[in-house]
Amino acid sequence: MSVMNMVESINDALDIKLKEDSSIVLYGEDAGVEGGVFRITSNLQKKYGEERVFDSPLAESGIVGTAVGMAVAGLRPIVEIQFSGFVYPAFNQIVTHVARMRNRTRGKYSVPMVIRMPFGGGIKALEHHSESPEALFAHIPGLKVVIPSTPYDAKGLLISAIESNDPILFLEPKRLYRAIKQEVPEDKYTLSLGKANVLATGEDITVVTYGAVVRDVQKALAFANKSGISVELIDLRTIYPIDRKTIADSVNKTGRFLGVTEAAATGSIISELITIVNEEAFLRLEAPPRRLTGFDTVMPLPQGEHHYMPNPERIFYEIQQLIKF
């Protein structure tokens, strides 16, 4: 075990896989010499050489599109999009090729690749540096979308993502990059994709979230516990495919559901979760399922982001409303 933050644990996962599998290449804007703007890929070029770890020209469609070709030709590319807000030029490649190549060729060509990108708010950044576009990807058949919430999860989930034969969008909650440290095994380990993690068991209400918001809910839990409300907290870890069973079992036990995300409300992952709750636990519900999300507005610049992002106080407020219903 060694104590790592998420930057270090992701770097460690990349390091382990680059060492183990010579078909892996890693590239992106500033990902080589500098180690990326968040230093996630620090020292990897020194260790594995410029042919395998390198800076790409500044073009997101180019980064993802060339990775499709590499994957078809037998490499396993890991590419970095500098911020999720800049992924849109690559959206065409992701939707029309990354997600479909396997289906289009009836399984002849799979495109094992990981597209990593930091996402989410809370770091007081410029426009386009704080959004949460994950639902856009979860909507696309052919992709899997993974979001870690701790250094431990990040390492295990990323290794699973790299080893997957399907293309994975790996969204990193940048607010957590250096916010938490925890004991992380130095050796290789994997965590199942598509499997949620029950972080706290409880009897009165189920709260489901993912990514950086997990921490906010954990803080809200402290308030809830003081008020004698027993909360079950589920971290999705993977937003597609969603672990339907874990959610269904939990809501069938508690009878109440709150989903929390900092993404905009309409068409969010939480909307999907509420559908699952209705399909699987409708008759058990003690209160209408509820969501706490970002607004259907543009993410404000830093001075306004506290209005937009769910915080522990607001989460606790919604929990109370559901209990009182």
Place this chain on the structure above:
Amino acid sequence: MFIKKDEISVPKFQIMDEKGTILEKERFALIEEKVLIEGLKRILFARTVDLQIVSYQRQGRMYTYPPNIGQEAIAVAAGMVLEKEDWLVPAYREMAAWLAKGVTLFELFQYWGGHDQGMALKQAHNMLPVSIPIASQLLHATGIGYAIKLKKQKNVVIAFCGDGGTSEGDFHEALNFASVWKVPVIFIVQNNGYAISCPFTRQTGAQNVALKSVAYGITGLQVDGNDFSAMYTSLKEVVGRARKGEGPFLLEAVTYRLGAHTTSDDPSKYRSIEEEKQWQEKDPLKRLSMYLTKKKKWSAQQEEKLVQQYKKKIEKDFKEFESSKSYDVHDCFNHLYSEIPEDLKAQQTHYEQFLQAKGVQK
């Protein structure tokens, strides 16, 4: 102080002109006669398949189809220079090259007849599937080129797009990445004058496509795409040089789409009969057959006989396709992921239960 953009010379490489006259005798002498005959046969085969598919489509037996007619020499030449381990990255109008890579007529019919199985590429080796989003496939070619280079292999990639494709951002990104990475990729732009209805002059303010290579720092050339001998010679050379690490290359093949963009298109809306007639005179099939007929290596009778042979094979395979038509529920679900996610499996099961309840055969 300024770059003299109009003074950069872009010669159009031609060996045999429209009348079958040889302009570049030394280069022409290097092409074996059997290559010319093989080239002509392949053009004729692609032409025959093309016309048959259009005819089936008109009879309501096929779906939307983009005809190749008039442009076949380009894809035929590409198919003839590619070696087994070389990669082909198609757009959608280079059928003769797919056939060379091992795509079967049956698969062609399946694909244009609306079955996903048509792009399974069962026998085609190192070929990507059709790519309909314009120019997006060029990036895949660059990526394959990178993999070839990393693995220290000697293979090359030939990638296709059209003149419309050169306006897309992915065209720029693919050429730029390819130039930085110095990959063994040959980008062929089939400039057939129109992107659906939009003429080349509305596509770019540049004089031509080949010129764009200069700005990317890669070697470019413009070739008469209706001159099989010029296409074959130039591709032979650039493929050889790419194998030696001198890639990438940008090759503009100047041609004309004698047919419609697809079977849903009506070219009379945007171009004149006179223009079409002029280009019919430059038809690659006519040109090569005229030359070889003069040399007594080809004849109208021989051509007719071959067409009949080809038609027989086409009709046989088409019948086989028509009798094989069925789309299983599994075909929708089975190939998206390496393992079907549980939720997706549940969707399939739910649908199958409906079919069962209705007594429908899945």
